[in-house]
Amino acid sequence: MIQKKRRFFDLKLFRQHLRRQKSEEIENEKRELLKMCAKDPPKNWDIRTFLERIEIGENIDEIEKCFKSWKEFVTITPKELFLIDCLTNEQRRKLWKYINKYNYGLYPEDSYDDFVKNFQAPPLENENKPWTQEDDKQLDYYINYYDVNFGDPWLYISWNMKRTFDQVQNKYVELYLKKQNKKRKCELCLTKCTTPLLMNRKFKLDPPFLFIVPSSQNFPTMNIFDYYHKECHSTNKKYEHNVYEKNNLENDPLYPSYGSLIFSNKFLPFVNKSCF
Numbered sequence: 001m002i003q004k005k006r007r008f009f010d011l012k013l014f015r016q017h018l019r020r021q022k023s024e025e026i027e028n029e030k031r032e033l034l035k036m037c038a039k040d041p042p043k044n045w046d047i048r049t050f051l052e053r054i055e056i057g058e059n060i061d062e063i064e065k066c067f068k069s070w071k072e073f074v075t076i077t078p079k080e081l082f083l084i085d086c087l088t089n090e091q092r093r094k095l096w097k098y099i100n101k102y103n104y105g106l107y108p109e110d111s112y113d114d115f116v117k118n119f120q121a122p123p124l125e126n127e128n129k130p131w132t133q134e135d136d137k138q139l140d141y142y143i144n145y146y147d148v149n150f151g152d153p154w155l156y157i158s159w160n161m162k163r164t165f166d167q168v169q170n171k172y173v174e175l176y177l178k179k180q181n182k183k184r185k186c187e188l189c190l191t192k193c194t195t196p197l198l199m200n201r202k203f204k205l206d207p208p209f210l211f212i213v214p215s216s217q218n219f220p221t222m223n224i225f226d227y228y229h230k231e232c233h234s235t236n237k238k239y240e241h242n243v244y245e246k247n248n249l250e251n252d253p254l255y256p257s258y259g260s261l262i263f264s265n266k267f268l269p270f271v272n273k274s275c276f
Contacts, residue, residue, distance in 0.1 A: 027077075034075040041208060042108060047073050053108070054098045054177070062086040074099055125162040131171060148172065178218045185222040188213065225270075 027084050041050075047064050050073070056063065066071040076099065081092045101107035110118070126135075141162055146153035158168045190211075222230075 008133050009084065031075060031077075035071045037073040038074050039103065041070050045133075046070065050098075050102075051095075054094060056091055056094060057088075059086050074102060124164065127162070127164055127167070129163075136171075139168070141230075143172065143176070160195070184220075185226055186214075186219045188221050 046061060047067055047070060050058050051063060061145070063084070063086060066086065078092075078096055081096060084092075087095070098107055138161060139157070142153075142157045146156055148154075154165050154168055155259065158165050161168060
């Protein structure tokens with residue numbers, strides 16, 4: 001009597017095959033979903049245009065033939081790229097890099113107009129509208145309410161008034177700051193900051209300086225007599241105007257230095273002699 005060989009059910013191998021089948025089905029479902037949701041190509045673009053733009057290199061015709069449609073091209077996986085024989089490893093990396101960028105909206109790069117179109121917020125209600133007396137009163141209220149001298153309150157003021165930062169700040173300058181500065185006098189002086197920190201034979205020229213002086217219409221400058229009055233007041237000295245007027249040019253300690261050529265006889269008594 002011939003005995004049949006016993007056959008055992010390999011549960012471990014069965015689970016491996018079952019797991020592989022499930023994973024393949026899941027990947028196929030994902031692939032179909034990606035194809036359904038794949039982005040349309042840019043205007044006048046196809047697979048060949050994409051490959052030329054990223055400078056894929058040689059074998060463009062062969063690479064293009066490996067993909068049946070645009071959706072299949074932009075939903076390819078690294079595993080499928082590895083199975084394409086006509087691609088080099090460098091081409092696979094570059095192709096996967098730019099396909100990923102394209103799917104995330106990072107390639108091709110948007111122009112400035114595209115950014116404005118996608119992210120520009122709608123205009124505010126009162127933007128670019130003329131100012132009225134009610135708006136001025138409202139601005140006065142918010143300036144006192146948020147205290148413009150502390151922190152940066154323009155975010156709240158501009159939002160409450162439905163205007164931009166620049167419009168609110170410029171109006172504040174016109175209504176308040178210019179009036180305040182016209183009532184006082186500003187000092188304009190050149191301090192020791194103009195002297196170079198290092199001066200030797202290798203540095204024969206001073207670097208150029210740019211001095212930004214505000215308009216005297218809104219920021220009236222202090223003349224030398226006002227400055228001397230202020231200095232005398234701080235040091236409790238008396239200002240003898242008649243004595244300085246009688247001084248002649250030849251009797252001044254600066255004469256005949258170039259300081260006497262820069263300043264008139266009227267202003268020489270107020271010049272700091274240590275500067276010359």
